[in-house]
Amino acid sequence: MEKHHVKPMISEKDVNRRIQELGEQISKDYAGKTIRLICVLKGGSFFMCELAKRISCDVTLDFMSVSSYGGDTKSSGVVKIVKDLDESIKGKDVLVVEDIVDSGRTLSYLLSMLNDRQPASLKLCTLLDKPERRVVDVKVDYTGFEIPDAFVVGYGLDYDQIYRNLPFIGEVVFD
Numbered sequence: 001m002e003k004h005h006v007k008p009m010i011s012e013k014d015v016n017r018r019i020q021e022l023g024e025q026i027s028k029d030y031a032g033k034t035i036r037l038i039c040v041l042k043g044g045s046f047f048m049c050e051l052a053k054r055i056s057c058d059v060t061l062d063f064m065s066v067s068s069y070g071g072d073t074k075s076s077g078v079v080k081i082v083k084d085l086d087e088s089i090k091g092k093d094v095l096v097v098e099d100i101v102d103s104g105r106t107l108s109y110l111l112s113m114l115n116d117r118q119p120a121s122l123k124l125c126t127l128l129d130k131p132e133r134r135v136v137d138v139k140v141d142y143t144g145f146e147i148p149d150a151f152v153v154g155y156g157l158d159y160d161q162i163y164r165n166l167p168f169i170g171e172v173v174f175d
């Protein structure tokens with residue numbers, strides 16, 4: 001691993017405050033419905049748990065895992081399903097919960113695959129968005145924070161599998 005340090009970008013307090021706002025907005029938008037939250041592992045797991053606790057509608061959870069990255073900071077462009085959902089989403093109000101949208105390749109593939117399974121509705125919520133990095137167009141319905149083009153860790157996001165447990169968002173700066 002290259003020599004680096006983590007520079008704080010978004011504090012734990014600010015992340016939690018924003019997740020609270022997103023939870024309130026989602027609760028309003030889905031009032032009276034049951035939301036099927038789909039967590040994209042592993043990065044989305046911390047965000048999904050915190051978000052789910054702040055949603056007042058009924059929610060059910062499912063998990064899937066796709067990979068587009070190796071132990072590197074650059075997208076390989078390869079998307080493969082490592083773990084599929086346990087339950088059918090046909091007729092369900094599905095909200096996909098992601099850690100970050102970068103090039104958009106992963107989400108674009110995932111959303112079109114989920115759409116083929118005929119959910120009643122399909123939306124996307126991401127904690128972080130790096131719009132400058134977009135290669136493939138993806139409609140993001142709920143965004144926590146738009147950030148500049150930097151490699152970030154924490155709150156589920158990793159650098160070579162470490163730093164997922166940081167309670168804040170930090171930028172990896174190479175020394």
Ligand code: IMP
Nearest residue numbers: 101102103104105106150151152157158
């Ligand atoms: P995309 O397909 O390029 O949009 O990549 C999405 C995935 O790449 C995310 O779910 C992350 O796993 C990973 N990723 C993209 N940017 C970062 C970053 O800044 N830090 C950590 N992981 C990232």
